Amino acid sequence: MSNHSCIEIANEWGIVSARQAGRELSKEIGFGSVDQARITTAISELARNIYLYTEIGKIDLEEISDNHKNGKVRGIKVVASDKGPGIENLRDVMIDGFTTSGGLGAGLPGVKRLMDEFDIESIPGEGTTITTIKWLR
């Protein structure tokens, strides 16, 4: 797959770049306006978490496809990775309203609901990688 981009998140401008790239790619893949908004919002949440809780990280965006029984399905894969402090208790951060920064605590549980697939891997002291996918229906 050649449709791939990587946005470094080192400051708050990275958040804007990441969601613009996400908006473009999801439009290109053929997502409708509601799913474009969902994907863009999810990317914004992940990028902001990198900006808030780590020194630096990146967002990788990629067009993917999979063979379903009804033929080929296209989708977008969003991977947010950083070498920050990691997350001690993965269960806590997935609870609506849990925040360590005075935010709404809506970010991660929200991303999980906005996207179709959600996977989080985090090692305290080493970093966090969050992988999410939205399929085009």
Added chain:
Amino acid sequence: MRIPILKLGRYLLISVQVELDDQTALQFQEDLLNKIHQEGSLGVVIDLTSVDMIDSFIAKVIGDVVEMSSLMGAKVVLTGIQPAVAITLIDMGVSLQEVQTALDLEQGLERLQQELGG
């Protein structure tokens, strides 16, 4: 980038036409509160027709703006929230429940006039 704030009698009108990055959103919060204070405004309409994404940070800024304005005696009505944005906010579990909304700027103004009695 600064979001322009228009004055219409005792009301303020804002149409958000730019990409809402964090800095712009926070600057707007400050500008609006200053303007309400300066002008003694009673009502504010914020039109979001051109906003194609509201994440939890921007939702929090908007919610805070509404609360702060009301502390200062100004009622805020949000207008023009796109369907995709409304759906995304619900998915996110973010509710702007206490916030008054209307379909467009015109209806937002009408809403204020009704509530504030002219």
